[in-house]
Amino acid sequence: MIRSLIARFRHLALGMVLAISATMVFAEASAPLNKTSDGIAMDGFDVVSYFTDAAPAKGDASFAVEHEGAQWLFSSQEHADAFSADPARYAPKNNGWCSYAVSEGYGAEVDFVNGWSVVDDALYLNWDKSTRELFLSEQDKRNPASQANWPAVSAGLIDGSVELYRHVDDATVGIVHPQQLQ
Numbered sequence: 001m002i003r004s005l006i007a008r009f010r011h012l013a014l015g016m017v018l019a020i021s022a023t024m025v026f027a028e029a030s031a032p033l034n035k036t037s038d039g040i041a042m043d044g045f046d047v048v049s050y051f052t053d054a055a056p057a058k059g060d061a062s063f064a065v066e067h068e069g070a071q072w073l074f075s076s077q078e079h080a081d082a083f084s085a086d087p088a089r090y091a092p093k094n095n096g097w098c099s100y101a102v103s104e105g106y107g108a109e110v111d112f113v114n115g116w117s118v119v120d121d122a123l124y125l126n127w128d129k130s131t132r133e134l135f136l137s138e139q140d141k142r143n144p145a146s147q148a149n150w151p152a153v154s155a156g157l158i159d160g161s162v163e164l165y166r167h168v169d170d171a172t173v174g175i176v177h178p179q180q181l182q
Contacts, residue, residue: 031154033068034096034110034125036178041070043178045112047090048079050123056113058181067091092123094150099124100135101165102153103145108165112179119143127165128173 035041042059049057059073063080066072067087074080083090094102098115101108110116110125115132117124119139124146126132135142156162167175 031095031150032097032157033070034092035070039070040178041067041072042092042096043112044073045179046073046075046079047092047123048082049075050116050118051090051121052079052082054118056116056181089121090123092125094125094146095154096125097153097157098127098131098165099146100126100131100142102149103135103142105149105153106163106165107153107157109167109175109177111167111173111175113181128175 033041036043041047044059046057046059049055057075059075059079061071061073063074063077064071065074065080065084065087067083068091072083072087074083093099096110098108098110108127111128111132112125114129115126117126117132117136119136124132124135124143126135153162157164167173167177
């Protein structure tokens with residue numbers, strides 16, 4: 001009888017672990033990606049270039065990769081292949097939403113040209129250059145806070161329960177999407 005109870009407990013525990021894992025995978029896959037209305041991720045910027053060239057580069061539709069329901073554009077086939085082989089390595093944290101904002105519990109668009117940084121081999125995007133500088137100066141608390149807040153902010157972006165700041169609503173920023181290199 002005890003063996004039977006132990007076996008049932010093990011099956012129940014395994015089932016719970018599988019259910020929780022499936023929920024986590026679904027939640028990540030359904031998290032809102034920062035993309036244009038026509039489905040282009042990152043305003044068409046090549047995410048690999050931030051790592052390899054330490055600079056933003058516009059992607060080209062001839063080097064497009066479908067990922068998470070969006071078209072990711074790259075400046076070369078080499079970059080497209082690198083992303084295809086390991087999208088998690090290159091995709092921005094917080095699905096391309098402002099990391100500083102997420103650390104504070106809300107959503108905000110990003111400046112793909114001046115608001116980016118690569119920290120500990122991860123791409124972080126921020127509202128603008130000054131927000132990036134603030135994020136970097138406080139990264140010891142901002143990175144963990146953005147990771148901790150991301151599930152709630154992600155859910156809030158989906159259901160509209162978190163505030164979303166857009167560049168178009170702040171004329172002082174001067175950023176228009178899709179953003180271009182100057």
